[in-house]
Amino acid sequence: MKVITVKNAQEGGKIAFTLLKDKMAQGIETLGLATGSSPETFYEEIRQSDLDFSQMTSINLDEYVGLDETNDQSYAYFMKQHLFEAKPFKKSYLPDGKAMDLEAAAKDYDRIIIENPIDFQILGIGRNGHIGFNEPGTPFDETTHIVDLAPSTIEANSRFFDSIEQVPKQAMSMGIASIMSSKTIVLLAFGSEKADAIKGMVDGPVTEDLPGSVLQNHNDVIVIADEAAASKLA
């Protein structure tokens, strides 16, 4: 795992953008995308660039159960606002959180990931070390599945909603096995509230108690963290 420490999220977004640009010059076809505040500066860099995604495919990590793309808290809405309106892809996939049969929708999503192997996956990390919505305790061999969100995740994400009661209690998420199948992974972390998760992920044991620690087993992971998020590293 390579760790790059940056001054702030702005600089982090620029570095992640440069990594993406280099990979696109090499001909990558499929991007794995994330939501949350961590990738916002990365998306800003992309929006301001002349990069063209019209021949590329994107696959998002996760979506809340029960929210559709018209809901401004859905991840589909987030992606439209932050990226897809400015930079349309040939095809963009997100888990269907409104599917009647969620289990079948999760299986469909796995098929999509197998048919479109992810070349470059962008990740954030939760305060409890979750990646995607894979909460502590998720088996490492899990593929796309329905998740009961941890109380700490509901609390952390309530800042985007009018009240904590409005935060969905479930999500559909790519599994850890799906994330690990990506060729390159770039994880962004900014702010002191991520310091414990980053410490455990980089220096701690590989354990299901801290899902991000599985990335130690991957051979091409770049962590971009600001000084606050990296402050507890050895």
Ligand code: GLP
């Ligand atoms: C959310 C998302 C994750 C994200 C994480 C951190 O719950 N499901 O994909 O990485 O929490 O969010 P943020 O970047 O806003 O700190």
